[in-house]
Amino acid sequence: MQFLKKLSVAAVTSVLTTGVAHTAEPTPEEWFNAGRQTVIDAKHLNPNVRHAKNVILFIGDGMGISTITASRIFDGQQKGGHGEENSLSFEKLPYLALSKTYSVDQQTPDSAPTMTAMVTGVKTIGDSLSVNQYVAHSEPNGNVIDNNKLTTILEQAKLDGMSVGIVSTARITHATPAANYAHTANRDWEGDADRPADATVPDIAAQLVDFNINGGIDVALGGGRTRFIPNTITDPEYGVAGKRKDGRNLTTDWTSKHRNAQYVWNQAQFDAIDPDTTDHLLGLFEPSHVHYEADRLAQDKAGEPSLTEMTTKAIEILKKNKNGYYLMVEGGRIDHAHHAGNAYRALTDTQQLATAVQAAIDKTNPADTLIIVTADHSHVFTIGGYPQRGNPILGLTKGVGATSPDLDLLGFPYTTLNYANGPGYTGASYDNKSQIIQPEGPKTFTTPMTPAWASGNEGHVPSKFDPAHGRPSLDNAKVGAPDYLQEAIIPLGSETHAAEDVAIFASGPKAHLFHGVIEQNVIYHVMAEALGFAEQHPANEHDEEHRNKSAKHHR
Numbered sequence: 001m002q003f004l005k006k007l008s009v010a011a012v013t014s015v016l017t018t019g020v021a022h023t024a025e026p027t028p029e030e031w032f033n034a035g036r037q038t039v040i041d042a043k044h045l046n047p048n049v050r051h052a053k054n055v056i057l058f059i060g061d062g063m064g065i066s067t068i069t070a071s072r073i074f075d076g077q078q079k080g081g082h083g084e085e086n087s088l089s090f091e092k093l094p095y096l097a098l099s100k101t102y103s104v105d106q107q108t109p110d111s112a113p114t115m116t117a118m119v120t121g122v123k124t125i126g127d128s129l130s131v132n133q134y135v136a137h138s139e140p141n142g143n144v145i146d147n148n149k150l151t152t153i154l155e156q157a158k159l160d161g162m163s164v165g166i167v168s169t170a171r172i173t174h175a176t177p178a179a180n181y182a183h184t185a186n187r188d189w190e191g192d193a194d195r196p197a198d199a200t201v202p203d204i205a206a207q208l209v210d211f212n213i214n215g216g217i218d219v220a221l222g223g224g225r226t227r228f229i230p231n232t233i234t235d236p237e238y239g240v241a242g243k244r245k246d247g248r249n250l251t252t253d254w255t256s257k258h259r260n261a262q263y264v265w266n267q268a269q270f271d272a273i274d275p276d277t278t279d280h281l282l283g284l285f286e287p288s289h290v291h292y293e294a295d296r297l298a299q300d301k302a303g304e305p306s307l308t309e310m311t312t313k314a315i316e317i318l319k320k321n322k323n324g325y326y327l328m329v330e331g332g333r334i335d336h337a338h339h340a341g342n343a344y345r346a347l348t349d350t351q352q353l354a355t356a357v358q359a360a361i362d363k364t365n366p367a368d369t370l371i372i373v374t375a376d377h378s379h380v381f382t383i384g385g386y387p388q389r390g391n392p393i394l395g396l397t398k399g400v401g402a403t404s405p406d407l408d409l410l411g412f413p414y415t416t417l418n419y420a421n422g423p424g425y426t427g428a429s430y431d432n433k434s435q436i437i438q439p440e441g442p443k444t445f446t447t448p449m450t451p452a453w454a455s456g457n458e459g460h461v462p463s464k465f466d467p468a469h470g471r472p473s474l475d476n477a478k479v480g481a482p483d484y485l486q487e488a489i490i491p492l493g494s495e496t497h498a499a500e501d502v503a504i505f506a507s508g509p510k511a512h513l514f515h516g517v518i519e520q521n522v523i524y525h526v527m528a529e530a531l532g533f534a535e536q537h538p539a540n541e542h543d544e545e546h547r548n549k550s551a552k553h554h555r
């Protein structure tokens with residue numbers, strides 16, 4: 001298995017060293033005609049005003065716009081192109097809007113209130129899952145939770161006779177998947193032992209298995225086994241103990257309570273699932289999160305399916321329902337790689353999400369299926385410097401016409417991808433030194449620094465200054481290694497989320513309703529409109545469209 005990891009290192013290095021000049025550039029006439037063709041195509045774009053039979057909501061956790069751009073270039077360079085001209089699958093969807101991600105109490109949000117906004121239509125406070133803003137953080141009283149819970153699109157879909165599925169590379173009880181089916185004021189209460197002993201609100205894993213609308217959840221695939229298994233039982237793959245103290249084995253509860261139900265935890269069992277005879281599938285492939293896509297094949301002991309395989313299997317099971325389905329798919333570990341300050345795994349997991357979206361496009365009919373691809377929030381991840389066209393995205397910045405990497409004021413090269421904060425700080429403050437390339441400095445200059453704002457030179461910095469610490473001496477072999485941590489300005493053990501808007505891509509029925517810069521909770525309202533739920537809502541009685549329609553929608 002070790003050779004597989006070595007192979008992926010080699011693949012990265014080859015992208016880095018092959019550099020530019022892979023493909024012939026378009027001529028000026030070809031640039032002009034391609035631009036014109038895009039407008040002609042747009043003129044023929046007709047909004048699909050029908051109701052949706054199915055909705056698939058893809059979330060790239062932490063997949064900000066800079067992550068999408070860098071992944072597009074990374075993917076294009078792996079295919080042998082310059083990279084910039086490439087498009088990820090979801091970038092070709094016809095409709096686009098920007099999403100404002102702040103929560104009721106956070107300028108920069110976490111995944112709990114952001115997903116709550118998307119699946120309930122209501123913004124709430126940090127760490128809260130599908131309960132309103134009036135519930136105090138960590139409210140333990142189940143009655144208070146019940147009285148303030150927000151109905152989710154998944155619950156409405158079940159009430160309407162549809163099938164529902166949840167797929168994630170994170171623990172299936174993690175914030176993004178959990179907001180779909182659970183109601184709680186602390187996203188960390190994933191298992192019963194995670195809560196205070198006197199809490200009466202059920203833990204998130206129990207809420208998944210005990211979900212009782214119309215026969216329960218149909219498909220749940222991801223990680224997080226330990227929250228489903230009692231502490232008296234050891235994990236089948238790694239031998240670690242389960243984390244439940246209430247004695248429940250939720251994996252056997254799943255198979256005994258549902259009809260035609262299966263529980264699987266490895267690749268062979270997953271592959272053996274026949275979608276035609278399985279109506280309820282629970283798959284938990286790791287004790288915690290499943291592996292990064294870059295590590296999955298080499299590191300998983302018992303084998304685990306990719307996000308694309310999980311998405312495909314989910315659709316095959318859910319599509320048997322003639323009333324349609326709601327499916328949420330999360331690329332949950334883009335976020336984790338960024339928190340670790342490791343761009344390589346963030347980009348490869350984004351690439352895998354794009355592959356999963358393409359699989360969904362291939363398996364559905366755009367006339368009846370609304371597909372949405374968005375992020376819950378961004379990260380402090382940047383693409384900088386003035387690299388030349390086709391410069392390896394994970395490599396050192398090399399300018400137009402240059403034969404060697406550009407140098408900073410200390411005389412050191414630097415990467416195109418960086419973080420504003422995180423473990424990649426080069427001042428050697430982080431204890432994970434095995435992954436930090438130590439600085440060369442401090443280098444001391446004797447000439448006093450004249451600030452750019454005082455020098456009258458339009459923001460160009462002076463040629464010399466006196467840094468507290470030096471930067472590391474880098475080469476493309478170091479920065480191209482999969483474990484390299486891109487440099488960060490501020491030393492933090494975990495790189496942070498960012499507050500700027502994220503993109504929403506969409507195709508299918510009502511996708512044209514995504515336009516402009518919108519609040520994140522509008523995503524729910526487009527899904528509800530597409531599925532005909534908005535017309536059933538008492539608050540919309542005066543809606544003009546509602547008056548002109550029969551009570552029950554047609555899908």
Ligand SMILES: [Zn+2]
Nearest residue numbers: 062335339497
């Ligand atoms: Zn995060």
